[in-house]
Amino acid sequence: MNVPGERRAAQRQDLEERLRLLMIRSLEGDSRAYHQLLGELSRYLRGYFARRIGASEVEDLVQDTILAVHLKRGTYDRALPFTPWAYAVARYKLIDRLRRGRSPHVPLQDAGDLLAPESAEESAVSGDVARLLERLPTRQRKLIEDVKLQGLSIEEAARKRGVTAVSARVMLHRSLKRLIQAVGVEDR
């Protein structure tokens, strides 16, 4: 792994550890730690949601998620990392919101979320997604854009591109594999 990658991983690790300790103190009733935790968490949540739904709904969703974190904090296992737990709650709230149809369209400009950066600092690399996609043959790139970015089903995308659903599935699988390999090569 290269040096910036290592530094990023170490920063993420520090952040995780800090949030986890704040959560543990919160579960014990430390309201100052809780205030700090929710404040920090809301910043990350705002960034996470802003990349996924319309700006007008972000604040509502952040509040919903903060409330859910509060109500369901008993389901957090102190022995485990905090971030995956918070992410699972946030993701659930996002899916719930989308399912209720208040925000039926995921805006196309959120395309970078295919390889979603989870913090403001990492958002600088989101532009790389477009560059990575350019490595794919046009047909494969279009298919990825249809399915992963525009949210079409594989069947719909296959019809649009004039291929069978099975070929579309295979093509998609291969394209994703190729992207993953490309990311791996760049990281080394």
Next chain:
Amino acid sequence: MKLDSLIERLAEDLAPVRPRRFWVDASIIALIAALELPLLFAVGNAQPGMRRMLTEPTMGWRLGSLGLIALVSGFLAIRSFYPTYSAQRPLRWLTLIIAICVAYGMVMAGSPASVASVIHRLNWPSGVDCAFKIVLLSIPPLIGLAVLGRSGAPTDLRRTPLLIGVAAAAWGAFVFVFDCPFDDPLYILVWYGLGCGIVMLLARLLLPRFVRW
């Protein structure tokens, strides 16, 4: 309400919270489920000659299969009440277990000689009664699991209700084995399958709204 004031209020109202424990949830469900057995015997519904029945070839299959399915699906259902748990892969293993149990029963049932013999073996008036009783016996664990699910934080509103349904149905059928006078595998596959299927369908349709948070 603004986010800052929401955080302010939540922090002010904060009270220490005891972490939810898997084994506490599991013990509550095990207790509810286990209580059904002595109740069945107490109301005199259990079949006479239980010692002889236990030696019947289908008894081991019935108790073993249903007990295993109830145990595995109950375990997975309770695990799925935690937000980070994904039941997607374990559910495939559960499906495989169910398929093996059903296949074993089908081998035991053999191929019927004629349609008339199938109708005779199915004995549908008793079969409908069996399916109905299985549904009734599934209700206590179903309610118990649903209430625990509601107090937890399940994030998969398709699989969690299904797992609750499978666990409750399998347990209902397990208890019903002691009340069932029939031991024909074909009869058991069809009518137990119907009873369990109804419970699973009800759970899948009704519980997502209930466990949503």
